[in-house]
Amino acid sequence: MDSLTKCGPLKTKKKKGIRQEINFHFLTVTLKLSEDYFNNGELSNIVTHERWSAMAKQIELETILRGEEARAFNKYVDAPKQHFTPESRALFREARQLSKEWP
Amino acid sequence: MTIDSKSLIFSKLSDDSDVSSFTCSDSKDLEDFLRNDAKIRQREKISTTYLVHSGTDLVGFFSLSMGCITSDSLKKMSLEIEDPPNKYPALLLARMATKDGLRGQGIGREMLKHVFAMAFRLTEQIGCRFVKVDAKRDPRAIRFYENYGGFIQITQNSETIQMAVDINKIGDEENSITV
DSSP, rough: OOOHHOOOSOOOOOOSSSEEEEOOOOOEEEEEEEEEHHHHHOGGGOOEEEEEOOOOOOOEEEEEEEHHHHHHHHHHHHGGGGGGHHHHHHHHHHHHHHHHHHO | OOOOOGGGGEEETTTTOOTTTTTOOOHHHHIIIIIIIHHHHTTTTOOOOEEETTTTTTEEEEEEEEEEEEOHHHHHHHHHOOOOOOOEEEEEEEEEEETTOOOOSSSHHHHHHHHHHHHHHHHSSSSOOOEEEEESSSSSHHHHHHHHHHEEEEEOSSSEEEEEEEEEEHHHHHTTTOO
């Protein structure tokens, strides 16, 4: 709780009697909030700490390729089809058909 | 339990979705993601998760985000001059898992098919050149993506191998195939 209180008062949506999730950068804390919390809205009044767990690994959106990896990738972009297998071609075909069937 | 992969039901995760029955002992990360993080990520619009049911049983899931592949240009590498990197928009298959005991029945293939179908639809609306995946460092997973998706390995870290497939040429490929 020390690390939490260092964050200072948190502005959260006040909903009485429900569990509330507060997201920090890499952590999710589920808190059960006391009546006192709703009276003055300060984090120090939280009475039970239900869950403190590290979130799963972040989703890495960007891939950055340099050096040999970039060289190999650029070569691949010139001729990607040589890596298609009979199974992947069949899957692409089915996927294309499926995409056409969707409304 | 035998699964008919052709009768799988795909639906988007919602706040009401019950994911408590999903187990993936090979990768607790994936199980934890679905149970604890997927709904939060979806509310934050970081990723969207799709559930796959066989009847009422939750048998798999996958999560999608938008991503990007940035690659140094050949000109920069060969001539050692300043040249902006190539940037490619990509559909990122951030997570995908099949429930314990149900692997090898075509569920993963069906999920991958849906991912590509979504990519094809996306490319009609916005730029999307690649499908990219963060694969576990597991030879079976790598073989799966290479075999069924035509993916190649592009980079890796201590936990995952990043793979990608250029979907720009897939249309050409289909035209040359006799169905």
